[in-house]
Amino acid sequence: MDYFAQQLINGIVLGSIYGLIAIGYTMVYGIVGMINFAHGDIFMIGGFIALITFLILVSIGLTTVPLILLIVLLVSMAITSLYGWTVERIAYRPLRHSFRLAPMLSAIGMSFVLMNFSQVSQGARVKPIPPVITGGYSLLESNGFVVRLSNAQIVVVLTTVVLLAIFTWLVSRTRLGRDMRACEQDQTMAALLGVDVDRTISMTFLIGAALAAVAGMMYLLYYGLVDFYMGFIAGIKAFTAAVLGGIGSLPGAMLGGLLIGLIETMWSAYFSVEYKDVAAFSILIVVLIFLPTGLLGRPEVEKV
């Protein structure tokens, strides 16, 4: 039981990070109907910006950890969302009315551009930071096994929950959210009714990138390092999470992220570590066979 609780904690933390990235995939797909393959790399950029901001703050002598984290979070979200906006502006918007595969190809191109940009500008090595959030709590103890919840894990999960709440409110209760849902249903109709479609789509990319920046920063804090190719694997896992949860659905993306994190962790905990990815992807396939639109996805209505 204690062992299960420990693995549950491990899985939820990993799943939160996947979920934050997955939301970016799912939002963009919901509105524009394309897979933004550069999103994993936006996540990586977010991690790098968090790292740079962190190092600058430390070098000017700031020592209050919560303050540092808050500034790093805001700066990283702001700059990374500019990246997200720019990518949409130069690589996707000109191709919006082109054939379906065109924006997907330019997304793959953008992914390379971002990856190689940070490789060249930041160097090819891994960039570690010293542990920022240390310590933790011992929850349960029996037979010498102590369930440990580290402060870093608490920060990751709390930040995820709070930001998720803010963005859910944004999508369901604000003018912007209404515009986004309108564009999702029918762009032409939304435009006829006075919704600025271009602006709404830009905002979607901005929000997705901001959440990816949060994920990047959490990744940096939790694992203690970033590198220029970390966006590839994380992006694939998050994309899988988005598909598993039902692409286009916000709660679905978070649920999918948590599930992928939990499946990987539980599989490694009770079976063999080397097959954890096989396990995660096998479950994805099984789910898609029985629920082709994912767990929370709505079946697409063919428009006549």
Next chain:
Amino acid sequence: MKSVKLFGLAIGASLAFSTPAFAQDVTVAVAGPMTGGESAFGRQMKNGAEMAIKDLNAAGGVLGKKLALDVEDDACDPKQARSVAEKIASAKIPFVAGHYCSSSSIPASEAYADGNVLQITPASTNPLFTERKLWNVARVCGRDDQQGQVAGDFIAKNYKGKNIAILNDKTTYGKGLADETKKALNKAGVQEKMFESYNKGDKDFTAIVSRMKRENIDLVYVGGYHQESGLIVRQMRDQGMQTVLMAGDALADKEFASITGPAGEGTLFTFGPDPRNKPTAKSIVEKFRSENIDPEGYTLYTYAAFQVWSQAVKKAGTTDPKKVMDAIKAGSWDTVIGKLEFDAKGDIKQIDYVVYKWDAKGNYTEISPKGS
């Protein structure tokens, strides 16, 4: 994924120090992971190679010609290593010091053999590298069967009756080293409690760490590279475990300590006797330090590989790889890491792995005197 790496190769190649060689120059190469997770070691090799070339040229080059250096990046990827090897062979480069990862050195060595290139690896320790009896390979470092023996004996002696786990990353190097250590450990009468593998490049080891916590593991031996080992240490400490991690020569770079932070204290690894402390290395170590380079890990081994080659070229009177290799195996060479002699397979005859320990300040020191 393949295209990602190819693109990286293109970028890497265009950025590499491909100084155009003058017609009368002899171009030699150093190949290793200049990018990616293992790039800390690629940098060690590049530093060692650049210093060696500078010193050799200052001493008049070889056979009256100056040397030029070509730096190639394999990103520790077997496919990329193979294409780097073919590139070097087609450029008619007679000698390469490389690679770092055994899984790169081995496939590359076949392309070098076909393309008439002599290969001395400063760092690849998998036995298979020399066991295939290729004419063109040699190494100036030890082998994993020797390294595993030292690690296994050390664990059996100091952790008798304790719980041992062995992990590996499924690479040629990692799996090979973990198997050799397990063999030595079992022979000494110690049975490990866990034997698991993970994927190289993983960042999240929390699940396997909790598993070790349940088994009350006292020491975990990792056949793998420094990034993953560092993350395992960090995540063990996060979960309140005091388990000691032990690994092989892949931990011989300060980058390990910057990944773990103070959590790395007490981590053990096996490596050759620190070449920086050898009397033969004193003046060269000072030269590196004056350029703000710490010649740690395989830096001096790479330097030594060039020394062996250049001395053998002088003796053979030609750069023809086959003749130079015959000379290498016949002679005995004074290098920065001591006097080296090679056997018929290309392994060096005198190896002595020792155990090192990381301290809280991020330095490592020998703890086990030679022969224990």
